[in-house]
Amino acid sequence: MRPKDIGILIVDDEASIRNSLQAWFKMDGYRTEVAENAYDALKKLQEESFDIVLVDIKMPEMDGIELQKRIKEIDKNIITIIITAYATVETAIQAMKDGAFDYITKPIDPDELSRLIRKAIEQRRLIAENILLRGKIEELQSLDEIIGESTQMRKVMEMVDMVAGTDSTVMIRGESGTGKELIARAIHARSKRRYFPIVTINCGAYPEGLLESELFGHEKGAFTGAMYTRKGKLEMANKGTLFLDEVGNISLKMQMDLLRVLETKRFTRLGGEKVIEVDFRVISATNRDLEQAVKE
Numbered sequence: 001m002r003p004k005d006i007g008i009l010i011v012d013d014e015a016s017i018r019n020s021l022q023a024w025f026k027m028d029g030y031r032t033e034v035a036e037n038a039y040d041a042l043k044k045l046q047e048e049s050f051d052i053v054l055v056d057i058k059m060p061e062m063d064g065i066e067l068q069k070r071i072k073e074i075d076k077n078i079i080t081i082i083i084t085a086y087a088t089v090e091t092a093i094q095a096m097k098d099g100a101f102d103y104i105t106k107p108i109d110p111d112e113l114s115r116l117i118r119k120a121i122e123q124r125r126l127i128a129e130n131i132l133l134r135g136k137i138e139e140l141q142s143l144d145e146i147i148g149e150s151t152q153m154r155k156v157m158e159m160v161d162m163v164a165g166t167d168s169t170v171m172i173r174g175e176s177g178t179g180k181e182l183i184a185r186a187i188h189a190r191s192k193r194r195y196f197p198i199v200t201i202n203c204g205a206y207p208e209g210l211l212e213s214e215l216f217g218h219e220k221g222a223f224t225g226a227m228y229t230r231k232g233k234l235e236m237a238n239k240g241t242l243f244l245d246e247v248g249n250i251s252l253k254m255q256m257d258l259l260r261v262l263e264t265k266r267f268t269r270l271g272g273e274k275v276i277e278v279d280f281r282v283i284s285a286t287n288r289d290l291e292q293a294v295k296e
Contacts, residue, residue: 004030007030007031007032007033007050007051007052008030008032008050008051008052008053008054009032009034009041009050009052009053009054010025010035010054011034011035011038011040011053011067012054013036013056013059013060014056015036017106017108018036020108021113022034024110024113028114033048037061037062038061038063038064038066039061039062041055041071042067042071043229045074045078046228046229047274050078051078051120052080052117052121052124053081054083055080055081056083057082057084057092058084058085064083065094068080068100069098077124077127081104081116082095082096082100082102084103084105085105101120102116102119102120156183160186164188164190165191165192167191169281169282170184170281170283170284171247172184173285173286173287174285181285184241184243184283187241187283188240188281193239193240193241193280193281196241197236197237197241199236199240199241199242199243199280200243201242202246203246203249204245204249205246208253208254211250212270213270215232215233216232216257217230217235217270218230218232218270218272219272221271222270234278237278237280238280239280240281241282242280242283243283243284243285244284245285246286246287248287248288262282265277265279
């Protein structure tokens with residue numbers, strides 16, 4: 001993993017420590033952000049993806065122990081490192097029992113910190129490989145579920161192989177229960193995007209307002225009940241594949257919004273102003289004759 005591919009978040013209420021650590025990491029090429037308290041950190045974690053979070057154990061309002069628990073609720077695979085004074089080493093050790101990767105004491109030794117970050121990156125790499133292997137097993141299991149020796153089925157699998165090597169948008173049409181999602185997963189498993197997730201959503205299972213939130217995500221306060229920032233399926237599918245099942249049920253307005261994303265590779269969450277860039281392949285499925293529906 002290259003330094004520029006690693007995201008590090010530094011959480012400390014002391015500006016001097018935040019700034020020093022950020023300067024060190026940026027010199028080494030890491031993508032680095034800072035937060036002055038736990039609530040600021042949680043907001044950033046909802047907005048961006050990080051691999052490693054350095055957490056000061058002593059902070060006002062919410063301490064590092066509680067913050068670490070919240071981080072693991074957001075993403076259990078994020079590596080957390082506790083920053084502590086000598087007097088609180090026992091607490092740091094307890095934090096490790098609760099899931100922290102390691103701890104480092106103040107004043108921070110740059111060499112010790114570099115060693116710890118290298119270890120954390122290696123751990124993150126192993127986690128990523130484990131996730132990838134589990135994903136491959138799941139995809140292979142999906143492929144095994146596609147059973148058929150008929151001429152028609154062989155033609156289908158030939159088409160899967162043909163389109164998998166491209167990055168084209170794919171539409172799968174067939175009756176309910178005929179295995180459209182299995183075909184979508186087979187295409188994804190054989191594509192260059194197979195190392196990234198395939199994110200699925202059944203467009204027919206949501207009313208329009210909720211579908212928009214599911215796809216685009218939302219910012220805190222975007223609507224009644226939006227108590228926190230939430231990533232949508234578009235963001236979660238970045239670098240991978242977005243599978244839109246029952247796409248024929250999407251309203252005209254939603255079709256236009258999705259088309260805009262496909263054309264620009266950019267969008268904003270509901271209630272947000274920040275432009276988010278994405279890159280994913282779209283595979284759609286429907287049990288309707290869309291050409292006939294358009295004519296009607």
